[in-house]
Amino acid sequence: MKLLRKTVKIVGYTLGGILAVLLIYAAAAYGLALIPVAAEPVPPGGERVVVYLFTPNDVHTDLVLPVRTSQKDWSQEIKYSHTTSRDSAGYDYLAFGWGDKGFFYIPGWGDLTVPIALRAAFHLGTTAMHTTYHTEAELMPGPSCVRLELTPAQYKRLVTYVRGSFRPDAASRVQYLPGHTYAGHDAFYEGQWAYSFWHTCNTWTNNGLKAAGQRAVLWTPLAGGLFAPYKAK
Template sequence: MSPVLRKTLKIIGYPAATLVGVVALYYGVAQVLSRIPVAAEPTQEAATVPFFIYSNGVHTDLVMPVKSRFIDWSEQLPYSNTQAHDSTYEYVGVGWGDKGFYLDTPTWAQLKPSTAVRAGFWLSSTLMHATFYRASDLTSGPRCVPLSLTPDQYRRLIAYVEKSFQRDATGQFNWLPGHSYADHDAFYEA
């Protein structure tokens, strides 16, 4: 092998191996840490609010009822901000993430090294992603974990989620028109 080719392979190989190593380390740590059990919070209230953690394999959503006695999410996340304008969805999932990762990486096949580096080191802005779900979409399995929250836990979750959205001059969540993965989701500034 010629010295020039050997040097070129080193120049390309080391950064590529480093990137693969970082991604593998991240995945490994995520797998280990996600299996650590957490003690339940002591409470006298019954856990009556349905709640789901849903993953499409790339992004994870916190899924809540669109309408409950605590909040009507469709007032801040209107169905009209989706392509379908379909108000028959009963649940809404929200996720937070890197703007470039969300907009450029709907599936792992579209992941670019530059996007991964920017997302991994928080070098770009972030977005909130809202996806509407039907109850039939939320069956328990490897991608969907059903849980129940107490009213107090849900009120705290509502406050946390609402603080995560950037608001416009009218107080509404700042919608990013023209961007979606499908006909029942929308993006908002975080």
């Protein structure tokens, strides 16, 4: 009987602890996303580089950059030949998304398993950069797409941030991951760092907005938190 009571107490404390952590996490995800990070002031006029904040599904977010500018030609590394279509016609923008390979590689949310979720949540998996070529017509501003105009200096910082999210090989080249694709115009590459419940794909995007001096939030693991400052404009 004593052993049973002790076991029940341990189970109760464990479940209570898990519930407390979940409640704290939910409160942080909601509360910290309400604290805005203002865009840095820039003088009017001058050259601007157009980029986009984009969500394909209201869960994951991408930073979408022009394929070629005077500062960076992404097609030299993120090659059209790495996509199954191998088509360059009209694809003038390139979306970058960071995330856990386990999440990325499943066909759909119905295929998500508990082991995949736990590895991702607790910093135990490996990550990838998912890149998707887009036409300009696919990037119409709306609830899932925000147009941003960066100064050359801001864009340079964003390029540095995005490029630094790829895990390079010994020759400092991006590492293509063949055999994984969602459509004919996307490709995967090895990513830096590890995914966790504290550092999600949307946290990565939020940090990119901060690096580029754009409006962001203090912290968010969710796509909705990223778009809130722009909806409130």
